[in-house]
Amino acid sequence: MKILSVNLGRPKSVPYTDQAEGVTGIDKRPVDGPVRVAAPGPKGVGASGVAGDAVCETRHHGGDDQAVYAVAREDLDDWERELGHPLGNGAFGENLTTVGLDVSGALIGERWRIGAELVLEVTCGRIPCETFQAHMGERRWVKRFTAKGAPGAYLRVIEPGEIRAGDPVEIVHRPDHDVTVAVQFRAVTTERELLPRLLAAGAALHPESLDKARTYVEKYGA
Numbered sequence: 749m750k751i752l753s754v755n756l757g758r759p760k761s762v763p764y765t766d767q768a769e770g771v772t773g774i775d776k777r778p779v780d781g782p783v784r785v786a787a788p789g790p791k792g793v794g795a796s797g798v799a800g801d802a803v804c805e806t807r808h809h810g811g812d813d814q815a816v817y818a819v820a821r822e823d824l825d826d827w828e829r830e831l832g833h834p835l836g837n838g839a840f841g842e843n844l845t846t847v848g849l850d851v852s853g854a855l856i857g858e859r860w861r862i863g864a865e866l867v868l869e870v871t872c873g874r875i876p877c878e879t880f881q882a883h884m885g886e887r888r889w890v891k892r893f894t895a896k897g898a899p900g901a902y903l904r905v906i907e908p909g910e911i912r913a914g915d916p917v918e919i920v921h922r923p924d925h926d927v928t929v930a931v932q933f934r935a936v937t938t939e940r941e942l943l944p945r946l947l948a949a950g951a952a953l954h955p956e957s958l959d960k961a962r963t964y965v966e967k968y969g970a
Contacts, residue, residue, distance in 0.1 A: 749848040749917040751862060752821050753778035755838030756801040762882070773802030774883045776838035778845075781912020785866050787812050787905040797905050798843045805879070812904055813871050813954045818844040819900035820851040826898075831886065841880065842900060849917055852898040852930045857952030859921035865909025867920065872954035873899035873933035899933045902954065925949055932957055944970045 757773030779800070788794030790811055795803035797815025819842035824835045837845040844862075858870045876899075881889035893899070925948040932949070935942035936957055943964040946953055953961075 749846065749919075751911060751913055751915045751917060752845045752847045753837040753913045754781055754783050754798070754911060755779070755843055755845060756783070756798065757803075757838075757841065759802045759804055771804045772879055772883070773804050774841040774879060776801070776841050776843065778837050778913065782910035783912065784908070784910050785816060785868075785905060786908035788815055796843070801843060808877065814902040815905050816844060816868055816903045817842045817874060817900060818846055818851050818903060820849060820898075821845050821847045823852065823898050823900070827896075839884075840874075840900065841883070844911075846917060851901045852933070853928050854901055855923055855925065856927045856929065856932055856946075856949035857921075857923040857925075858919060859906060860903070861918045861920045863909060863911045863915035865907060866905070866911050867907035867909075868903035869906050869952060870901050870929060871904050871952065872902050872936075872957050873929045874902060875899070875933075875937070894937050897930050897934055899929065901929045923949070923952065927953075936960055940964065 755776035756779050757776040759771045759773055760775055761771050784799040785797050788797045788810060791813065792806055794812060795806055795810040803810035819840050824839060828835050854870045856870055860868050876890045876893040927946055927949040931942060932946055935946055943961045946957055946961040
């Protein structure tokens with residue numbers, strides 16, 4: 749298990765974002781390391797946890813609970829076969845392209861040590877948006893991505909550090925529940941009856957997903 753590439757986005761003017769400034773950082777490209785990773789601050793204030801990476805839409809992206817986004821190279825390869833064209837590392841706007849790691853199968857609250865210092869904690873899956881769809885240039889991309897159910901993982905920073913391509917990834921903590929990123933993603937998108945199950949992940953879960961689960965249980969029961 750290792751980091752295949754560390755990818756950064758620069759602010760780019762595009763016609764398809766709903767940002768008032770008309771810019772997005774979704775077009776991320778691999779860079780040479782080392783790259784510093786640290787908690788960026790609360791959502792709406794903090795942006796990316798990866799130094800040099802642009803997050804232009806802080807209403808829905810960035811912040812401590814979405815500090816880093818990781819996607820498995822194996823999932824990109826699967827999409828390459830389905831779409832019929834190459835997808836480079838960073839194509840989904842991910843900061844980390846991994847290999848040998850089941851990112852969407854990771855448990856909420858699972859912790860990864862990357863390199864010598866950095867420790868990250870899995871919080872949730874990535875919800876596709878219209879900017880992502882336009883960036884991909886694929887019709888019905890949001891629905892197709894959602895149906896696939898392999899969203900990649902957002903992570904929070906537990907211990908800051910520097911990373912670079914080739915760094916090993918070690919799973920240093922696996923919580924005692926069965927709530928994976930894929931389960932969390934399905935619960936908040938297409939299978940709301942799974943929401944009560946998310947409560948087992950506790951405070952490690954992204955706060956917005958935790959609120960949705962609690963609200964569902966209050967209204968419908970466990």
